[in-house]
Amino acid sequence: MSSFKVLLCAVALALTEIPVDSFFGGGTSDHNAELSKAELTALYNSPVFKAEKMKRPLLGVPFMLGPFSHSGVRVTLANGDQWLIHKGDNYGQSSQTVVVNAEHMSSKWKVVESKKFDGRKRVADFVEAGGSEFTWWDDNCHKASDNMMNQVTLADGAQWLVHKGDDYGKSSQTVVTRASDMSSGWEVIGERDFEGTKTVGDFVKVGGTDYSVLFDNCHHASGRMMEQ
Known part of the structure; x- marks a missing residue:
């Protein structure tokens, strides 16, 4: 019994080392500050031809276990450019669903679902589907990714x-x-x-x-x- 209690304490200690918002937010904003206002407007109006739901482990964790991971959607535009749209706590200003260049994605991201949109949706539609507000229990990165893929x-x-x-x-x-x-x-x-x-x-x-x-x-x- 004593060894079982020690194990539980060890697990609890390990979990407390990870911020609560990291469970469903990813732990970093990756906010895209590279584009000018005009370039950002053009990007948001760009048609999406392919969308891929992606997942990676939480920062500092070597594995993924169900919802204890971070997810987002990588979109491919007509010119082949790829952008990651994902959501997290304090990721953005007017919206917590943000767009970043997919070139910044690490090799830890894995494709879990792919869907063709054939230009029927714009990047802005994905951001809107992701939602502006963030809560780790019912409006997190996973919910946003599902909403984007299921438009x-x-x-x-x-x-x-x-x-x-x-x-x-x-x-x-x-x-x-x-x-x-x-x-x-x-x-x-x-x-x-x-x-x-x-x-x-x-x-x-x-x-x-x-x-x-x-x-x-x-x-x-x-x-x-x-x-x-």
Whole structure:
């Protein structure tokens, strides 16, 4: 029993040596101060053709263990330039999601997911999806990375929520609303790239016109839409 207590104390001591914000923020701002205002504006307006979710160990830690790591998204532009968009405590001024040149990334960063955007989203859209505020428990680097990778877009970059509920609509209980009206309480639990093979009308049709709490609710509708 005594040796077990000693082990627990050793683990607790090791954890206290790492700042709390490092668990989900990375421990360094890497804030990009290299660009002029005009260059930064041009960068933010640049279309993204490829996005890669990346992870690395926390500073001073030789391994990654689930959420005890730092994550971000590396984007590739039309000219091949690559930039890292990531989030952390006090990383920026107006936003805690910042953009840095991918050349500064160490070899410890590893790709965990890749997705083509084909110019449908700009760098600014990724920064917006990452979010301006940071909290280590529910709005950290991992949440920001997931939000960036899971952006749902039309060809013009617009985002819409297709969902179903009792008395949501008139001719159909599956309705379409602007994604910009969604609260922060929404969380992504699945994603799929349709590559333009379905229309918004297809999603509404699959969602169904009628509503039943037990047999045809929002969960049934969402499942059908994703499984088209």
